[in-house]
Amino acid sequence: MTITDGTVNTNLSRLKFWAQPRSTHHDTFRWLRENKPVSWHEAPEALDPNLDNAQGFWSVVKYRDIQHVSRNTELFSSAEGVFVDDFPQLETMLSFIVTDAPRHTEMRGIVGVAFTPKNVFKMSEDTSRIVREIIDRVAPKGEGDLCHLITKEVPGRIFATFMGITDPDQIQYVMDAAEQFACWNDPEYAHIGSPLQVFADASLKLATLAIELAKERKEKPGDDLLSWVAQAQYEGNKMTVEEVGVFFALLAAGANDTTRHSMAHVLALFDQNPDQLAYVLEDFDARADDAINECLRLEPPLMHFRRTATQDCELGGETIKKGDKVVMWYISSNRDGEVFENPDTFDVRRIAKHNPHQAFGGGGPHYCLGHMLAKQTLKAEMWEIYTRMRDLKVGEREMLLSNFMNGVKRLPATWMPEKR
Numbered sequence: 001m002t003i004t005d006g007t008v009n010t011n012l013s014r015l016k017f018w019a020q021p022r023s024t025h026h027d028t029f030r031w032l033r034e035n036k037p038v039s040w041h042e043a044p045e046a047l048d049p050n051l052d053n054a055q056g057f058w059s060v061v062k063y064r065d066i067q068h069v070s071r072n073t074e075l076f077s078s079a080e081g082v083f084v085d086d087f088p089q090l091e092t093m094l095s096f097i098v099t100d101a102p103r104h105t106e107m108r109g110i111v112g113v114a115f116t117p118k119n120v121f122k123m124s125e126d127t128s129r130i131v132r133e134i135i136d137r138v139a140p141k142g143e144g145d146l147c148h149l150i151t152k153e154v155p156g157r158i159f160a161t162f163m164g165i166t167d168p169d170q171i172q173y174v175m176d177a178a179e180q181f182a183c184w185n186d187p188e189y190a191h192i193g194s195p196l197q198v199f200a201d202a203s204l205k206l207a208t209l210a211i212e213l214a215k216e217r218k219e220k221p222g223d224d225l226l227s228w229v230a231q232a233q234y235e236g237n238k239m240t241v242e243e244v245g246v247f248f249a250l251l252a253a254g255a256n257d258t259t260r261h262s263m264a265h266v267l268a269l270f271d272q273n274p275d276q277l278a279y280v281l282e283d284f285d286a287r288a289d290d291a292i293n294e295c296l297r298l299e300p301p302l303m304h305f306r307r308t309a310t311q312d313c314e315l316g317g318e319t320i321k322k323g324d325k326v327v328m329w330y331i332s333s334n335r336d337g338e339v340f341e342n343p344d345t346f347d348v349r350r351i352a353k354h355n356p357h358q359a360f361g362g363g364g365p366h367y368c369l370g371h372m373l374a375k376q377t378l379k380a381e382m383w384e385i386y387t388r389m390r391d392l393k394v395g396e397r398e399m400l401l402s403n404f405m406n407g408v409k410r411l412p413a414t415w416m417p418e419k420r
C-alpha cells in the first residue's frame with residue numbers, strides 16, 4: 001500500500017522510506033494505527049541483491065492485534081521465517097526462533113532448564129563485573145564514540161563469558177563474529193559478499209566454535225551457559241552438539257545487537273531529558289527498572305518480527321490468506337494510544353502496570369528468552385556510566401539503515417575524565 005496524500009508516505013516496502021528520520025516513520029505508523037491498522041504492502045525491496053522478495057506482506061500496527069498474532073501460533077507460524085525479507089538459508093541458522101510447537105516447546109524447554117536461579121545469579125554477577133571492567137577503561141578517556149567504546153563491547157564480552165571462553169584471542173574472535181552479525185548491511189563487510197553472506201559467515205563462525213566447545217563441555221562441564229545448555233535435559237530430551245552450536249549463533253544475534261542499540265538509545269534519551277535522569281539517580285534501585293522499560297517502549301531495538309498465516313483468517317477487518325506474511329511492528333504498537341497514555345512522551349514515572357510494552361514480543365511462546373538478562377545489563381551499564389562519567393554529553397545518534405533493527409551506529413560523547 002502506498003498512500004501519499006501529501007503528508008503521509010506509507011511505503012514500508014522501500015529502503016527509501018527507512019532512510020528517512022525516525023520521526024517520519026512514527027508519523028506513518030500513527031496514521032496507519034488510526035486509519036488502516038492492518039494494511040497490505042508490496043514485496044519489500046530486497047536487502048540482498050542476490051535475493052528477490054517474492055511476496056508482499058500485511059502490516060499489523062496496533063497493540064492488541066499484535067498480541068493476537070503473537071499468541072495465536074496455530075494461525076500464525078514462525079517456521080516460514082521471522083523477517084519481512086525472505087532470507088531462507090539464514091532462517092535455518094536461527095535455531096528455535098523459526099520453529100513452532102512441538103519442536104519449539106521442546107527446544108525452549110531444554111534451554112529453560114539451564115536458566116536456574118543459581119545460574120541466572122552467576123550470569124548477573126558476571127554481567128556487572130564485565131560492565132565495571134569496561135567502564136574502568138573508558139571513564140578516564142573523557143571523549144569518544146560510546147557505541148564503539150561501550151555499547152557494543154558490553155554484550156560482546158558478556159556473550160564470550162557465557163560461552164566460557166577465557167583466551168583473549170578467542171574472545172576477540174567471538175566479538176568480531178558477533179559484531180559482523182550486527183553489520184550485515186554495512187559496506188565495511190562487503191568483501192565477504194552480500195548481506196546474507198555476511199550474516200551466514202558470522203553464524204557459521206560462531207556455530208562452529210560453539211559446536212567444538214559443546215563437545216568439550218559435554219565431557220567436562222564448566223560453570224558457564226554453554227555447559228549448562230549442553231548438559232540440560234527436558235522430558236528426557238537433550239540438544240545435540242550441533243543444535244547447541246546453532247542455538248549459540250541465535251543467542252549471539254539475539255543478545256548482542258539488541259542490548260547494544262538499546263543502551264545507545266538509553267544514553268540519548270537521558271541526554272535529552274536530564275531532569276528525568278536526575279529523578280532516576282535519586283533512587284536508582286527503586287526507579288531504574290521502570291526507566292529502562294520506558295526506554296525500551298519508546299525505542300524498541302527490534303522494529304518487527306514476522307509470522308506466516310497457516311490458513312485463511314480475518315484480522316482487523318481484512319482477509320488474510322493462507323501463506324501470507326504478517327508483520328508485527330513493535331515500533332508502532334509501543335506507541336498505541338489505546339494502551340499507553342501520552343504515547344509519544346518519554347516518562348520514566350510510567351510504572352510497570354501502565355507500561356506493558358512489546359519490545360520483547362507480543363507475549364506468545366517466542367517471547368524473548370533473554371529479557372531479564374537484557375534489562376539487568378542495561379541497568380548495570382546505566383549505573384556505572386552515570387555514577388562515573390560525570391557531565392556526560394552525547395551528540396546526535398547516527399542511525400543504521402534498516403527495516404528491522406532500530407540501530408545506532410555512532411554516538412559521539414564527552415565527559416569529565418575519571419581520575420585514576
Ligand code: HEM
Pocket residue numbers: 070096097098108250251254255256258259262300301302305358359360361362363364365366367368369370371373374375
Ligand atoms: C534489549 C534487548 C532485547 C530485546 C529488545 C529482545 C527482543 C526480542 C524479541 C522481540 C524476540 C522475539 C519475540 C517473538 O518472535 O515473538 C526475542 C526472542 C529471543 N530473544 Fe531477545 N531481545 C533482547 C535481548 C536478548 C538477550 C540478551 C538474549 C539472550 C541472552 C535474547 C535471546 C532471545 C532468544 C533466544 C529469542 C528466541 C525465543 C524463542 O523463539 O522462543 N534476547 N527477543
